[in-house]
Amino acid sequence: xxxxxxxxxxxxxxxxxxxxxxxxxxxxxxxxxxxxxxxxxxxxxxxxxxxxxxxxxxxxxxxxxxxxxxxxxxxxxxxxxxxxxxxxxxxxxxxxxxxxxxxxxxxxxxxxxxxxxxxxxxxxxxxxxxxxxxxxxxxxxxxxx
Numbered sequence: 001x002x003x004x005x006x007x008x009x010x011x012x013x014x015x016x017x018x019x020x021x022x023x024x025x026x027x028x029x030x031x032x033x034x035x036x037x038x039x040x041x042x043x044x045x046x047x048x049x050x051x052x053x054x055x056x057x058x059x060x061x062x063x064x065x066x067x068x069x070x071x072x073x074x075x076x077x078x079x080x081x082x083x084x085x086x087x088x089x090x091x092x093x094x095x096x097x098x099x100x101x102x103x104x105x106x107x108x109x110x111x112x113x114x115x116x117x118x119x120x121x122x123x124x125x126x127x128x129x130x131x132x133x134x135x136x137x138x139x140x141x142x143x144x145x
Contacts, residue, residue: 005074005081007124012072012081012117015126020066024055032125040135061096061104062089070112081117086110087133091142102144109141 011030018026028034034051037044045054059065068086075082088110095102111133118128139145 002076004122004124005076008074008076008081008117008119009072011119011124011126012083013069015117015129016067016069016083016085022055022059024052027055028052030126032120032123032127035128037128037130039130039132057096060093061091061102063092065089067113079119079121081119082114083117084112084114087113095144097139102142105142105144107142109138111137111141 015027015030018024018030028048028051031051034048035044035046036051036054045051066088068088070084070086072081072083074080088108090108091102091105093104095104113131113133115129115131117126118130119125120127136145
């Protein structure tokens, strides 16, 4: 099982690195089925088209969005990898908040987050990423709230 855990950790590291470079085809290739469940706002993006729309929506206001892994561990018994990381970015594009649009402030943010990655049993391909974060932390860092 340790070998599968190691492969899963490498998949998550590759997945996160590809998100930084906007290699969406590469990110999608790490999935068995593309799915994000954003645990802050409770939004779900299921399937390739929905996940690609999430990529476009989340990178428009923060085109330089990146992550820095703090800690990562696999739990083979539950087919998951857990990651703690810094999420960083600069507000360089319009940010849509409901019916309101916040024009770019040019301000940067750095917030601590966690994510779980669920894997298909016996596989090193992701079936769901679940980021856990406080959406208002980004807004506070940008001076919006």
